[in-house]
Amino acid sequence: MSVALFALGGTIAMAGTGSGGVVTRLTAADLTAAVPLLADTPLDVRDVDAVPSAALTYPRILDVVDAAGAAVVAGATGVVVTQGTDTLEETAYLADLVWRHPAPLVVTGAMRNPTLAGPDGPANLLAAVRVAAAPAARDLGVLVALNDEVHAARYVRKTHSTSTATFASPNAGPLGHLVEGQVRLLTRPTRHEPLPPVDRDRLAGTRVALHTVTLDDDVALLDAVADGRDGLVVAGFGVGHVPPAFAPALGALAERIPVVLTSRTGAGAVLRNTYGAVGSETDLQRRGLVNGGLLDPYKAKVLLRLLLAGGADRAQVRAAFHRHG
Known part of the structure; x- marks a missing residue:
């Protein structure tokens, strides 16, 4: 031993x-x-x-x-x-x-x-x-x-x-x-299947951004932080909310690259269908954002980068976050 x-x-x-x-x-x-x-x-x-x-x-x-x-x-x-x-x-x-x-x-x-x-x-x-x-x-x-x-x-x-x-x-x-x-x-959580081996060259060329939403935030920052990136993680308020002005901007980004919605709180899950206002979790998912579940923003960024470096398409990214989050 x-x-x-x-x-x-x-x-x-x-x-x-x-x-x-x-x-x-x-x-x-x-x-x-x-x-x-x-x-x-x-x-x-x-x-x-x-x-x-x-x-x-x-x-x-x-x-x-x-x-x-x-x-x-x-x-x-x-x-x-x-x-x-x-x-x-x-x-x-x-x-x-x-x-x-x-x-x-x-x-x-x-x-x-x-x-x-x-x-x-x-x-x-x-x-x-x-x-x-x-x-x-x-x-x-x-x-x-x-x-x-x-x-x-x-x-x-x-x-x-x-x-x-x-x-x-x-x-x-x-x-x-x-x-x-x-x-x-005292407990044994179910283990997830590991991701496929990572191609280091593809990993080096895969970049993922993270933006943490704050009070009275500047929506113009989104385009700046996502420019040239292959994916974006958004750390939203509470159960997955952003200012109303962010919703269309995030939806537009989600048409170009995978955008994952997480919570900045440090614990708890992003909800799926409780709130319905513009900028709520329901609205953002309708616009194409991927629900990050229980994953915090930092782990979501790690997972998204590995998935994209492995060639995952949008459906595979969504399925992986549903499984891991």
């Missing part, structure tokens, strides 16, 4: 510079050495990109997924990826959409760097390794383990800028917990 560990940098791997800031300096070996209890689990430790998570890209994450899959084929029981938390909810979901192995891939990080009192990185790493090695975690796709909680990548959100309890799944709750060092999973 072995676990492959891929270290990508981020707060969990940062150390002081002596000039008032912290930078990524700790290697994967350094991280494991700080957790003596990891000696109980054979680890295949690999350093990847020692960069903040804001510097990560879709191709780099897909490269890590490919390497993780190869490790599983070679015999690893599970995989752990350490990275910064800034983009963790997006990278974990990206990985989940294409991860096709029964073995768990577990993403973790830290909110308190090792120069601070009570850094959470060692505990999070230990929890992630234990989840990756747990038979109960198989067939659940990509998981996120922090603060002794286990979350499904498709539900998890970063909800606070500094709290160690920042990662939560507002629509579903955690799948389980670490209790006295044991992985206790």
Whole structure:
């Protein structure tokens, strides 16, 4: 029973510079050495990109997924990826959409760097390794383990800028917990079929924009943000509403490119047929927008880009969001 560990940098791997800031300096070996209890689990430790998570890209994450899959084929029981938390909810979901192995891939990080009192990185790493090695975690796709909680990548959100309890799944709750060092999973959501392998060249040429609607917003921004893009995600008010002036503009865009309607609230679904005013969810769907369901805007952007890079047509995009959202 072995676990492959891929270290990508981020707060969990940062150390002081002596000039008032912290930078990524700790290697994967350094991280494991700080957790003596990891000696109980054979680890295949690999350093990847020692960069903040804001510097990560879709191709780099897909490269890590490919390497993780190869490790599983070679015999690893599970995989752990350490990275910064800034983009963790997006990278974990990206990985989940294409991860096709029964073995768990577990993403973790830290909110308190090792120069601070009570850094959470060692505990999070230990929890992630234990989840990756747990038979109960198989067939659940990509998981996120922090603060002794286990979350499904498709539900998890970063909800606070500094709290160690920042990662939560507002629509579903955690799948389980670490209790006295044991992985206790309380629920098992149905796993979606992974998307087809991604053509990196097509991915590089596929661009998706995101616009968050605000009070008294400028409708002219829509054309600017969507110009030259292959798709657009709109984060609307509440259950999926926009100012009335936005409705015809979004309808016109939806005739050219897929436009996905999501909610900016952080939890809850876009409704389908409750409100009927101009700019309501019913009106926007009538104009051709795709209902994003429970997906938050950031995950909807990830899914839409992968679908378009895979050559999905409008009907396939709509069906995929109905399935994943």
